[in-house]
Amino acid sequence: MQYKLICDEELDGIIEEYLSRKGFERNNYSYDVILLQNDIKRSQPHDQVSICFNKSNLEEFFSLMDRMNTFAHPKFIIGKKEENFSIINFEDIHYFESKNNTTYCYTESEEYICKEKLYELEQMLMGKDFIRVSKSNIVNIMKIKQIIPWFNYKLMLVFYNDEEIIVSKNYIKAFKQSIGM
Template sequence: MKVTLDIDPGHTQDEIIIRCAELNDDLLKIVALANSSQKKVVGSLGKQTFLLEPGDVYYFECVDDKVFIYTKSKIYDCALRLYEIEEKFQGTNFLRANKSTIINLAKVRSLNPILNGKIEVELENGEKQIISRQYAPALKEKLGLGR
């Protein structure tokens, strides 16, 4: 793959152009990364609202019909529902882990298979999340692991 950077102060807008004979998985990942870097996550703490970088999010979790955003050191309230977050970040590093959680695969440190086809993941912050049997195949596919 050939990569060309054209850096010129005269350019008024950043632009990514991909020229290819055929679209493949590597190119799709690059497109997804470019798209996700433009999306912000809106979270609130008390009356303050914050625009968070998706890469700073470890996971989203729904507890008692409220969605929370977990970062390295803070927990924010989120106005979106889990299915809206899932749609917004489709094709990125975010993956539905179970009925109430969406994790950022970029923050996963290790995987540990457990009973009944479930997978326990340890995040970079030491927290552990369970990937349910229903979502385990999607995790394996996204990570390129055999079934």
């Protein structure tokens, strides 16, 4: 969800940091909602959806944003195996892979087909434990057992199910930052 934030400087950094960790994106030009501190004396747009908050009730404001995030970002995906559909919790997924215009979802021992494209999954999984590591893979960093330096400045990820995926050069920096490496 994209938001525009109107508040005093003291709260700006605190709120932006909190919301970015939750997968919200700040965008002052194209946004879904305006987050507005009540006691700010600025003109308020009357034709936009706004959420107003006070400095004194930040905890309640953060709780509301967390609840909104839960609705905006589901905790599962539907996967298809043969002719059956399954609900797959994100925490059970090791990685997603795109091959021949089809997206696959891999768990500990199963492989499913997903209707979502990788770019859609990337948006859905923002703020969760997933990161894109190549044009064709998004991985769950909580399912990585080992990270091995690989040829040409790449990394090999070994998962708990012993599957292996290479982090391509274009994605190494973001991957390392996301895990604090």
